[in-house]
Amino acid sequence: MRAPRVLRAADRTAVPWKNGGGVTREVAAWPEGSGVDGFDWRVSLADVGADGPFSAFPGTERILTVVDGTGMGLTVTGRHLLAERYAPRPFPGDVPTHGRLLAGPVVNLNVMHRRGPVTAAVAVVRGGLPVAVAVDATVLVVALDGPAEVAGVELGRYDAVLCDEPGVDLRTDGHAAVVTLRRTG
Numbered sequence: 530m531r532a533p534r535v536l537r538a539a540d541r542t543a544v545p546w547k548n549g550g551g552v553t554r555e556v557a558a559w560p561e562g563s564g565v566d567g568f569d570w571r572v573s574l575a576d577v578g579a580d581g582p583f584s585a586f587p588g589t590e591r592i593l594t595v596v597d598g599t600g601m602g603l604t605v606t607g608r609h610l611l612a613e614r615y616a617p618r619p620f621p622g623d624v625p626t627h628g629r630l631l632a633g634p635v636v637n638l639n640v641m642h643r644r645g646p647v648t649a650a651v652a653v654v655r656g657g658l659p660v661a662v663a664v665d666a667t668v669l670v671v672a673l674d675g676p677a678e679v680a681g682v683e684l685g686r687y688d689a690v691l692c693d694e695p696g697v698d699l700r701t702d703g704h705a706a707v708v709t710l711r712r713t714g
Contacts (some may be wrong), residue, residue: 533680533686554575559710585626592651599632606621661696668708670689670699671710673687
């Protein structure tokens with residue numbers, strides 16, 4: 530087991546989306562340095578300023594959580610979904626998907642994982658919470674608004690902590706995303 534790893538928002542670089550329609554900032558991925566095509570799982574923050582299609586990622590599942598802005602309407606293979614602030618919305622990452630902004634730009638926390646080797650879950654929490662980390666899992670905590678503290682580490686907006694030890698304590702005055710990534714193989 531390793532000590533929790535702090536991932537500061539200020540250290541992230543904006544990278545164009547796979548389809549060229551916006552930018553994303555990778556928070557963490559496994560394997561590290563795998564890029565947009567070789568990951569088992571990937572967590573990023575995307576700036577969305579206009580309506581448009583989503584990039585397709587074959588063999589993946591996505592969980593989109595609007596973390597800034599009002600929300601998005603999603604059309605996923607003809608099915609209409611509403612992505613509201615702080616409400617994780619899962620959908621397949623390899624099917625035609627179109628996003629429509631409801632009331633201006635948004636920032637999305639985007640969790641993607643390959644079907645088969647990994648499962649993912651996202652919860653948005655407030656206040657204090659002991660975060661259990663199973664032996665076969667990694668947990669990423671991302672501060673969304675307001676200060677947060679994880680395993681004694683102070684976090685600012687969009688800072689994160691990657692944990693694979695048995696448990697850590699989370700405290701936030703705002704909202705924080707708890708992303709659980711579990712190996713299935």
